[in-house]
Amino acid sequence: MSTEQVKKKDHNGLTEEEFLAAYEPGDYERPSVATDMVIFTVTDAEEENYRKLARKELRILLIKRGAHPYLDSWALPGGFVRPTETTEEAAARELREETGVDKVYLEQLYTFSEPGRDPRTWVMSCSYMALIDGSRVHIEAGDDAAWAAWFQASFCMVEQAEQKEVWELTLSHEETVLRAVLEKEKGRFFTESKILDSGGLAFDHARILACGYERLRGKLSYTDLALHLMPEYFTLTQLQQVYEVVLDREFPAAAFRRKAAPMVKETESYTENEGHRPSRLYRKNL
Amino acid sequence: MSTEQVKKKDHNGLTEEEFLAAYEPGDYERPSVATDMVIFTVTDAEEENYRKLARKELRILLIKRGAHPYLDSWALPGGFVRPTETTEEAAARELREETGVDKVYLEQLYTFSEPGRDPRTWVMSCSYMALIDGSRVHIEAGDDAAWAAWFQASFCMVEQAEQKEVWELTLSHEETVLRAVLEKEKGRFFTESKILDSGGLAFDHARILACGYERLRGKLSYTDLALHLMPEYFTLTQLQQVYEVVLDREFPAAAFRRKAAPMVKETESYTENEGHRPSRLYRKNL
DNA sequence: TAAATAGTGTCTCTAAGACAATATCTC
């Protein structure tokens, strides 16, 4: 505000300075605001069939709740936002606390505000998507997280009618399999989806997950986003595998390489001892 | 939550039901949450040069503030969210109050949460973009809006360095011209931009406007979004003009028609008395 | 008939997908 503004007087004859000095927050209700995070990473599947390439798996971090509500359910990592930080800073802080990693790609997804989405009280969730490269994945025990685990994720349409689609989100970790089902109006987004079956996920986290998945898939095709899932050095085939596991479809190698060329920098290093022809290593060209 | 969940006891020996019955909202601070809206419409420029086609103008609704802070500055329409509604419902309600229109395209943009963005107290803004077709534009006097006006908008890059861009947002209505300047890191989004000059806009509304403009432009090319700016019946040239005024560039008519074909339905009506060959009217094919 | 826009046909160019051919490592 300019100094000229500060001198102006309102209908009570107050300048802006006077108004602010006298300002009392009203007694209308305020929501709690939390951040919830969909943290994606891509890891190699175990499989060690001498000479075959490792398959890739898309994984999402979930936390087993140690308190009511949704005691013992799996939930997205998150926490409440403090008055001295932005929602993004809160997300970065939680991410650091929960995974120990820092300086990762973080993008705001959507703010969920359905009254009643938290049975305790009025809580909005400003959700974020984080992308971590598999080599940095180390879980640290969080404060109110009894357990944390990287669930392998898949997300696909299982039914398609005239004006609606039904999607299934499957998350699995060892013996645990969570299967959520969402209904989405045709042409709209998962931000407006309806949870048909939460699959055991806490709160409306199935929607948030779907929203993150949709954003990641949507942006992968026309941005550099996939690079944030890659380690420092990687082969073009590995990059292609990341695209394939996220988008759940295959790409012709020749065309993929042409498209990927501008987003990477060639190095003079090659993979070694792979049981087949070595592959050139590339770096991100961000 | 399943019945099985409800029976589980936490470390205090409480079931979920007991926990919720005893729940007391903590005394940590909560933010106020407002919605602010970037309402776009496209109108004809006055100009009545017998037989020439009307130029199109992109317009955004601004409200002149009648109270501190930012008394007499122009601001986006908006208001506080109530505990019984979603942020989207709040936006729809404000939109109805401010413009009298209902059932318009509404899309959440971004939640701005910079501490200090509102000098009064801790206020987050969950921003929305609304698209209204020009034929529905009628302004009703809002409650705390001294004035409301549709400002003609333009938004363009004025400087481009290695890692940053400077953009200028110009809003004009009759004698009033607001010129905001924003700095954007290369490859990032206007959600993270820095306001170099607010141009007289209240709060961080220049950022919100930039964010809305960016979203509209981004989505226009690969979605049906433009249709929400069109009246019931329109010509393909009018649709093309909407694309051109939003994206600030021209399209070759032949290619545009090929691309637009799948999103419209042909009718048997034509324009009349235009001083040149009549044009077929189309309807939205949503 | 002049002014102006409406609408279409076609050529070129680019980028994506298909597909085949060749290269190069380890066991």
Add this chain to the structure above:
DNA sequence: GAGATATTGTCTTAGAGACACTATTTA
């Protein structure tokens, strides 16, 4: 050499832009 992946070249096809040509109305 067999098995496996790496990498490139080229053909085809779809879509965007360029551009020219025709159509149709009103003052």
